Amino acid sequence: MMQAALRVFSEKGYHAATIRDIVDAAGVAVGTFYFYFPDKETLFIYLYEETAEFLLQAMAQAVAGKATLERQLAAGIEAFVNIAVYEPAVVSLLQGEAESVPVLAERRAALRETQVSTWQRPLDIALDRGQIPPQNTRRTAEALTGAFDEVVRNLLDQPEPRAEASAAATDMTHFALRAVGLLPLPTTSDDPD
Amino acid sequence: MMQAALRVFSEKGYHAATIRDIVDAAGVAVGTFYFYFPDKETLFIYLYEETAEFLLQAMAQAVAGKATLERQLAAGIEAFVNIAVYEPAVVSLLQGEAESVPVLAERRAALRETQVSTWQRPLDIALDRGQIPPQNTRRTAEALTGAFDEVVRNLLDQPEPRAEASAAATDMTHFALRAVGLLPLPTTSDDPD
Amino acid sequence: MMQAALRVFSEKGYHAATIRDIVDAAGVAVGTFYFYFPDKETLFIYLYEETAEFLLQAMAQAVAGKATLERQLAAGIEAFVNIAVYEPAVVSLLQGEAESVPVLAERRAALRETQVSTWQRPLDIALDRGQIPPQNTRRTAEALTGAFDEVVRNLLDQPEPRAEASAAATDMTHFALRAVGLLPLPTTSDDPD
Amino acid sequence: MMQAALRVFSEKGYHAATIRDIVDAAGVAVGTFYFYFPDKETLFIYLYEETAEFLLQAMAQAVAGKATLERQLAAGIEAFVNIAVYEPAVVSLLQGEAESVPVLAERRAALRETQVSTWQRPLDIALDRGQIPPQNTRRTAEALTGAFDEVVRNLLDQPEPRAEASAAATDMTHFALRAVGLLPLPTTSDDPD
DNA sequence: CATGAATGAGGGTTCATTCAT
DNA sequence: AATGAATGAACCCTCATTCAT
Numbered sequence: 001m002m003q004a005a006l007r008v009f010s011e012k013g014y015h016a017a018t019i020r021d022i023v024d025a026a027g028v029a030v031g032t033f034y035f036y037f038p039d040k041e042t043l044f045i046y047l048y049e050e051t052a053e054f055l056l057q058a059m060a061q062a063v064a065g066k067a068t069l070e071r072q073l074a075a076g077i078e079a080f081v082n083i084a085v086y087e088p089a090v091v092s093l094l095q096g097e098a099e100s101v102p103v104l105a106e107r108r109a110a111l112r113e114t115q116v117s118t119w120q121r122p123l124d125i126a127l128d129r130g131q132i133p134p135q136n137t138r139r140t141a142e143a144l145t146g147a148f149d150e151v152v153r154n155l156l157d158q159p160e161p162r163a164e165a166s167a168a169a170t171d172m173t174h175f176a177l178r179a180v181g182l183l184p185l186p187t188t189s190d191d192p193d
Numbered sequence: 194m195m196q197a198a199l200r201v202f203s204e205k206g207y208h209a210a211t212i213r214d215i216v217d218a219a220g221v222a223v224g225t226f227y228f229y230f231p232d233k234e235t236l237f238i239y240l241y242e243e244t245a246e247f248l249l250q251a252m253a254q255a256v257a258g259k260a261t262l263e264r265q266l267a268a269g270i271e272a273f274v275n276i277a278v279y280e281p282a283v284v285s286l287l288q289g290e291a292e293s294v295p296v297l298a299e300r301r302a303a304l305r306e307t308q309v310s311t312w313q314r315p316l317d318i319a320l321d322r323g324q325i326p327p328q329n330t331r332r333t334a335e336a337l338t339g340a341f342d343e344v345v346r347n348l349l350d351q352p353e354p355r356a357e358a359s360a361a362a363t364d365m366t367h368f369a370l371r372a373v374g375l376l377p378l379p380t381t382s383d384d385p386d
Numbered sequence: 387m388m389q390a391a392l393r394v395f396s397e398k399g400y401h402a403a404t405i406r407d408i409v410d411a412a413g414v415a416v417g418t419f420y421f422y423f424p425d426k427e428t429l430f431i432y433l434y435e436e437t438a439e440f441l442l443q444a445m446a447q448a449v450a451g452k453a454t455l456e457r458q459l460a461a462g463i464e465a466f467v468n469i470a471v472y473e474p475a476v477v478s479l480l481q482g483e484a485e486s487v488p489v490l491a492e493r494r495a496a497l498r499e500t501q502v503s504t505w506q507r508p509l510d511i512a513l514d515r516g517q518i519p520p521q522n523t524r525r526t527a528e529a530l531t532g533a534f535d536e537v538v539r540n541l542l543d544q545p546e547p548r549a550e551a552s553a554a555a556t557d558m559t560h561f562a563l564r565a566v567g568l569l570p571l572p573t574t575s576d577d578p579d
Numbered sequence: 580m581m582q583a584a585l586r587v588f589s590e591k592g593y594h595a596a597t598i599r600d601i602v603d604a605a606g607v608a609v610g611t612f613y614f615y616f617p618d619k620e621t622l623f624i625y626l627y628e629e630t631a632e633f634l635l636q637a638m639a640q641a642v643a644g645k646a647t648l649e650r651q652l653a654a655g656i657e658a659f660v661n662i663a664v665y666e667p668a669v670v671s672l673l674q675g676e677a678e679s680v681p682v683l684a685e686r687r688a689a690l691r692e693t694q695v696s697t698w699q700r701p702l703d704i705a706l707d708r709g710q711i712p713p714q715n716t717r718r719t720a721e722a723l724t725g726a727f728d729e730v731v732r733n734l735l736d737q738p739e740p741r742a743e744a745s746a747a748a749t750d751m752t753h754f755a756l757r758a759v760g761l762l763p764l765p766t767t768s769d770d771p772d
Numbered sequence: 773c774a775t776g777a778a779t780g781a782g783g784g785t786t787c788a789t790t791c792a793t
Numbered sequence: 794a795a796t797g798a799a800t801g802a803a804c805c806c807t808c809a810t811t812c813a814t
Contacts (some may be wrong), residue, residue: 015208017808028777097206097290139344139364147336153359154335171332179372222800401594423800483592483676525750528733529726535717536725543769557718608779
């Protein structure tokens with residue numbers, strides 16, 4: 001039933017999705033919904049957090065083992081793209097309308113905050129080590145977060161997202177590396193790519 | 194009255210905003226709304242397009258006169274930040290929920306498309322001239338668009354957006370210059386900054 | 387303006403016709419309407435009575451000079467058909483929805499009453515003179531009224547009412563003469579029946 | 580609930596009848612109405628057709644077994660009067676305002692058509708057999724339909740319709756027999772009534 | 773546990789009516 | 794006299810939520 005709810009919410013958005021839509025998609029009765037969830041908003045918030053955690057965990061885990069910022073970015077981006085491509089509903093839900101319901105705005109902010117932190121931490125470390133030029137890492141992290149979101153959004157608007165997924169990930173990684181201040185040189189000399 | 198509508202829509206989003214909210218904010222009666230606009234959706238679309246055009250025009254104009262990609266980015270970003278800071282409703286409206294109403298989804302896509310083009314064009318030129326490293330300019334443009342949006346969104350969440358506006362613009366510009374592949378040199382040798 | 391109102395009311399019916407429809411058709415402003423008439427209902431009632439009187443006068447006048455019941459029926463029917471054909475709006479208004487507005491129901495009843503009287507009086511005289519068989523003249527008059535209304539309604543539904551007008555009048559007259567009990571003879575002679 | 584709707588519609592007419600009126604009369608809540616019916620118009624059409632079919636069936640059935648035109652008229656009229664007297668709402672609904680809602684106009688026309696056919700068919704047969712004088716049977720059928728409607732309408736306006744029902748039926752039958760061209764003879768000789 | 777009929781607050785929209793100009 | 798912008802009660806309809814079965 002939560003599967004159904006996730007699908008419906010991500011397709012229609014919070015407001016346009018009706019309880020009836022959800023229970024129909026789940027093949028149960030309205031009453032059943034209210035046996036498991038107190039109300040629509042609570043379900044959405046639960047779904048939102050569940051989903052956000054899933055995405056963040058996946059990215060955090062991908063980033064975790066990597067030694068260099070370069071590898072961290074590559075891995076995090078890949079994880080994001082993979083989820084976007086194989087679980088598009090997850091990304092749609094998180095990117096969809098989440099304002100206009102006060103409580104949701106908070107969750108949304110919290111998600112963004114964590115997403116930003118995911119990138120800011122490695123950046124701070126790299127900055128400390130002098131691997132990247134001086135910069136406002138918070139702002140850079142925000143910018144990266146927004147950049148990734150937007151590219152993924154566009155990717156999912158394509159007719160065949162999977163076909164372009166890996167190219168998109170590569171492009172995003174290169175973008176990120178440049179944006180962060182790493183690797184401007186490698187591209188110049190005798191790099192065939 | 195359109196002022197009021199813009200405000201209400203940008204604060205609550207399309208669905209949560211009520212005709213009553215709007216007319217109350219405008220200090221008129223319900224009927225007055227329908228005297229000037231055929232319905233809620235039409236007004237929102239109108240407002241959305243008007244607003245989108247305003248933002249895009251401002252950015253395009255800022256970019257127009259500039260000779261170098263560096264200056265174009267700086268000017269475009271500055272224009273964006275200025276609007277965000279002085280007309281926050283404009284940005285909120287454009288960034289708010291616009292899905293779930295079919296017609297709106299189209300407008301939204303169109304806006305994004307134009308926004309992306311605003312950056313892709315200069316990038317293509319710079320690429321031709323060998324001023325930036327080889328890259329998928331379309332993807333870079335998307336990423337920049339998302340990056341700017343996100344940073345501005347965060348800026349507006351601050352208690353005093355105006356205080357940080359210019360710092361944010363500077364940060365974004367640096368981010369963009371790096372992301373695009375300009376400025377690799379200054380960072381290397383004996384840069385005092 | 388009353389012309390316009392008559393037209394609009396007869397085309398759309400009382401409820402579906404809006405003040406705006408009427409003033410648009412008349413080429414004046416809404417305020418002007420309320421300068422001349424206190425409200426929609428009053429106008430309709432006025433129009434209804436005016437119109438009813440016009441129709442009844444015409445029929446009464448046609449009937450007036452005639453000596454025999456036969457001629458009276460023929461003349462009254464002809465008058466009715468003529469009005470229906472040359473001023474269809476008059477008939478439409480009178481036959482259209484007039485219930486559901488309490489005051490209108492009364493007028494409607496009054497009109498029917500007078501219409502019925504128009505036929506009952508001559509019938510009573512003819513009955514007195516033994517020209518028609520014994521019958522409940524009130525009921526006969528009602529039936530004739532309904533019969534004429536219905537035939538005229540059907541006539542106006544035709545694509546070219548005028549083309550059939552005279553045939554319809556003749557048919558109605560024959561119907562009425564038979565229904566009243568006149569003309570049994572013509573058919574008898576050598577008709578085996 | 581459909582009982583209530585029938586009652587309300589027949590009393591107030593389509594436009595003046597409110598969903599609230601109907602649900603109040605039925606003792607349920609607004610939502611309940613929309614749980615059973617898609618909307619006001621659909622319910623009205625359904626009711627109208629149901630009701631029309633009921634009336635037409637009853638008349639057709641009454642007419643069916645009868646051998647002579649005389650008996651057919653008597654039986655059809657009796658059936659009509661009975662329904663009018665015992666289910667006045669049925670007749671009111673069918674005679675009430677049904678214009679101004681395009682779809683309804685069609686149904687109304689269809690009802691009238693069938694009603695007319697109910698009488699035209701027997702008339703054609705009788706005409707073929709030479710039992711009634713030459714006449715435009717279509718027009719005669721229209722006239723009879725209108726006559727019956729009107730007499731019934733007047734009957735229902737009486738304080739005690741049931742008291743007069745049988746007299747009305749008799750009067751209508753006599754009227755119809757004369758109007759059709761039957762029975763001119765019986766009335767002449769020494770028949771006291 | 774599950775059901776789905778029932779509820780009614782609330783939303784978008786219409787339109788008769790008013791009144792300052 | 795005439796205008797038309799402004800009003801707001803009232804309408805139709807939706808949908809989150811409840812509760813008896």
